[in-house]
Amino acid sequence: MPGRTRHALHVAIRIGQLALASAVAAAVFLRESFRLRGEGRSGLVRAFGRAHVALCHRLGATFIKVGQIASTRGDLLPPELVEELATLRDQVPPFAFEDARRVIETSLGRPLDALFARFEPTPVAAASVAQVHRATLAGSGAVVAVKVRRPDIAEKVALDRSILLAAARVAERLVPSLRLVSLAEAVATFCAAVEQQIDLRNEADHNRRFRANFRDEPELHFPALHDDACSAEVLTMEFIDALDEADLFVRGVDVHKVVMTGMRCVCRMIFSHGFVHADLHPGNMRFEQSGRIVLFDLGLVGELADADRLTNARLLFAFATGDGKTVARLFYDSSPHTATPDYGVYEREISDFVERLRRQGLGNVQLALEIGRIFDILRRHRIQARSHMTMVNLALATAEGLGKRLAPDLSLADEALPYLAEALGIPAPPRDAAASTWGQTPS
Numbered sequence: 001m002p003g004r005t006r007h008a009l010h011v012a013i014r015i016g017q018l019a020l021a022s023a024v025a026a027a028v029f030l031r032e033s034f035r036l037r038g039e040g041r042s043g044l045v046r047a048f049g050r051a052h053v054a055l056c057h058r059l060g061a062t063f064i065k066v067g068q069i070a071s072t073r074g075d076l077l078p079p080e081l082v083e084e085l086a087t088l089r090d091q092v093p094p095f096a097f098e099d100a101r102r103v104i105e106t107s108l109g110r111p112l113d114a115l116f117a118r119f120e121p122t123p124v125a126a127a128s129v130a131q132v133h134r135a136t137l138a139g140s141g142a143v144v145a146v147k148v149r150r151p152d153i154a155e156k157v158a159l160d161r162s163i164l165l166a167a168a169r170v171a172e173r174l175v176p177s178l179r180l181v182s183l184a185e186a187v188a189t190f191c192a193a194v195e196q197q198i199d200l201r202n203e204a205d206h207n208r209r210f211r212a213n214f215r216d217e218p219e220l221h222f223p224a225l226h227d228d229a230c231s232a233e234v235l236t237m238e239f240i241d242a243l244d245e246a247d248l249f250v251r252g253v254d255v256h257k258v259v260m261t262g263m264r265c266v267c268r269m270i271f272s273h274g275f276v277h278a279d280l281h282p283g284n285m286r287f288e289q290s291g292r293i294v295l296f297d298l299g300l301v302g303e304l305a306d307a308d309r310l311t312n313a314r315l316l317f318a319f320a321t322g323d324g325k326t327v328a329r330l331f332y333d334s335s336p337h338t339a340t341p342d343y344g345v346y347e348r349e350i351s352d353f354v355e356r357l358r359r360q361g362l363g364n365v366q367l368a369l370e371i372g373r374i375f376d377i378l379r380r381h382r383i384q385a386r387s388h389m390t391m392v393n394l395a396l397a398t399a400e401g402l403g404k405r406l407a408p409d410l411s412l413a414d415e416a417l418p419y420l421a422e423a424l425g426i427p428a429p430p431r432d433a434a435a436s437t438w439g440q441t442p443s
Helices: 001-034 035-058 060-068 077-084 095-107 153-174 177-183 183-198 200-213 255-273 308-319 326-332 344-360 367-380 387-406 410-422 431-438
Strands: 116-119 130-137 143-149 233-239 275-277 285-287 294-295 299-302
Touching: 001 035, 001 077, 001 153, 035 060, 035 077, 035 095, 060 077, 060 183, 077 367, 095 130, 095 143, 095 233, 116 143, 130 153, 130 233, 153 183, 183 200, 200 233, 200 255, 200 275, 255 275, 255 294, 255 308, 255 387, 285 299, 308 326, 326 344, 344 367
Parallel strands: none
Antiparallel strands: 116 130, 130 143, 143 233, 275 299, 285 294
8 A cells, every 4th residue: 555545544544533532522521511510610621621531541642641741731721621631641551572572673673582681571561652671681680671662652643743733723723712822832842742752762861861960969860771772762771679659658768858859859950950850740759768769751851941940940939938029020021922911910919829828838838739820820811931830830849749748847948948049149048948938927
């Protein structure tokens, strides 16, 4: 069959799958809308999110990854939708061992038996883009984790990208208001992020950069690569048999040390390096008995220019010190697009928001929830937040979440302030500066 004919057939089949999945998603939306009918607009948005999750699960890797990446964009999407998209689980049945063998041998140019003295046919983990096998390297005898990309994933992502972009452009023509949120541009951005993740050479590059950035940090570890067994389709790294978060208390690990390390390393990523793990969640973290943290799945990262890194430091320093007017001005000045009808009203709402948090006390604040609320304020006043701000906030929310679960007496603000001060070139304030600012009621 000629190539163009085969491509047209694949497109037709995929459109049919999209139509069927859309029908299922519509049924989920109707069911959930009825169940949540008492919640008004919030219920409708949540129902839409659950329908979208059902759609993604039926359509596979591209849609799951786009949904996961979209769940990190609280600057663009309502909090209810973000919360529902965050439930997407990237776990699917494994593909056949013979397919994994073929990918490895074709990509690395050597027989499997020449590369590995032992290779377990059953994967230890499987996801929509790749699966991981435990193996032993021939020669050195090192135990390794071999991440193998799904055989047809690149073609599927390229096909889905073309279909999604075409659909977004048609939607913008039919509903002109969608151009205000740059639907086609957002879809292109999400698809580009997926394409970056499926090329495992990018993850290898990120791994090397993180290891270099944290070479002086003994309490944080990234699995060492075996470069001669890495390619666009295969990533071979040391196998680390570590603990889940749920095991920390059972095994007597020093959770105070773990939380301090997590907070310190996230702050260094953001404020010192400008290179941030953008897919931080409990599933991508493991913990050794010594308290050392191990981070995995480095395909999705955020990189901050020096100006963006400085803006984030100023913004979060203003938050930590209760300076609402500066918070408002920094969001406004750094926005790529503003159409604010009344800046004074916007500034007062941001200032009231920061003051409310200050009175409440930072120890009583759920950072992830408050991030959603501040993006709601920005949307209402037609201020588009820079995308990197969401990524930074998610990383901070991950560190905060780890702290609240394991050592609720520790303060993220106290840990962050020295790094903020260093980035801003000012003297570091006392460690309890944020605590003394937040939670005091002015006289």
